Amino acid sequence: MALWIPAGIAHSARFGADSVIAAEAFDAEGFELPYQDVTTINITDAQRRLVLGRMRSTVARDDDPEVFAALSAGHRNCLPLPQPTSHTAGAVARELARTPSDPRTATEWAENLYTSSTSLRRAFRAETGMAFSEWGTRLRLNHSLSLLEQGQLVSTVAARVGFVSTNGYILAFRRHFGQTPGAYVRSSLDRSA
Structure with missing residues (x-):
């Protein structure tokens, strides 16, 4: 699950102890944002891996267009789909x-x-x-x-x-x-x- 928060919207949040928080920021001037309001979206397993991989990296990257495309490709209407672990x-x-x-x-x-x-x-x-x-x-x-x-x-x-x-x-x-x-x-x- 992810939360899309457009630039300029004041917000605060509380998370459970087992939550992992990862923020990805994009320049609102440079990208056509998919949502105009705060929107909860279901992310795919591939999107989750992308974000977690970027959290682990210490190398500066200049791949915002690709990352934005990958993360904004989801649909707000996607049904929750937990992934099996075995x-x-x-x-x-x-x-x-x-x-x-x-x-x-x-x-x-x-x-x-x-x-x-x-x-x-x-x-x-x-x-x-x-x-x-x-x-x-x-x-x-x-x-x-x-x-x-x-x-x-x-x-x-x-x-x-x-x-x-x-x-x-x-x-x-x-x-x-x-x-x-x-x-x-x-x-x-x-x-x-």
């Missing part, structure tokens, strides 16, 4: 993040990784707080947001992220985001206009 569940999560349309079930993944499907499902439940199927649905829906914003047809997006039917994708999208993909695209266009 070796097996983590391997499945990483592969699905690379190829969200992969149709394999938990049983098929378990067979490929020489473990039981019960162990894999249990790991996802314990480490992410959700069932394997729910985690996969959220991943696919999160991936679909950028495709929709690129102007791709809903049916194309549904197929590209691994939904068996366009109707199933629309129903899942509405259940999680409270609107259809078409309504989401229209509201995104209204926000950018």
